[in-house]
Amino acid sequence: MPKTTKPPPERGFFVAGLIRLCSNHTGSGFTPGGLAKLRVGGGRDSASRPPRGRTIVPLTQRFTPAQVKRIIADYEAGDSARSIAREHGVAPSxxxxxxxxxHAAIRQSGVTDEHARRLTSEHAAGATLAELERRHHLSHGAVFRALHRFD
Known part of the structure; x- marks a missing residue:
């Protein structure tokens, strides 16, 4: 007995059915006000949910005047922004x-040639990469690049 298959519906009929299914019917009872009442909290509206986590306090209010002077002095004395930021619990940026x-003078990031020569001489004297990283407050990559700069 041969199978009989139903012919596929015409494309126009299928699209019309989709349009009818997905369109906004006026008799459905859904109005913008009614939908707002049905809304579940946690959406984009920040007024509908309590604040999360910590409140953001600008650094100008977080540090005392004495701390500000010390931070600027440490930075201008040569400490890296990364080490100072870690000490105070803030991001380096x-x-x-x-x-x-x-209005502090911002140094260019990276290791200067003079600093690279100092790192090279300390490494030749027997200092390990980890010791140089800790002593000079540099990342592993910065020490490694400085040691290979003059190869």
Whole structure:
């Protein structure tokens, strides 16, 4: 007995059914006000949910005047922004922005040739990479690149 298959519906009929299914019917009872009442909290509207986590306090309010002077002095004395930021529990980018706001002279990032020569001589004297990283407050990659700069 041969199978009989139903011919596929015409494309226009299928699209019309989809349009009818997905269109906004006026008799459905869903109005913008009614939908707002049905809304579950946690959406994009920040007024509908309590604040999360910590409140953001600008660095100008977080540090005392004595701390600000010490931070600027440490940075200008040669400490890296990364080490100072870690000490005070802030992001290095936020600390650099704060230093710019305080009109501190921002150094170029990276290791200078003089510093690289000092690292090379200390390494030749027997210092390990980890010791150089801790002693000079540099990342592993910065020490490694500095040691291979003059190869």
């Amino acid at each position: 936020a600390l650099l922005r704060f230093l710019r706001q305080q």
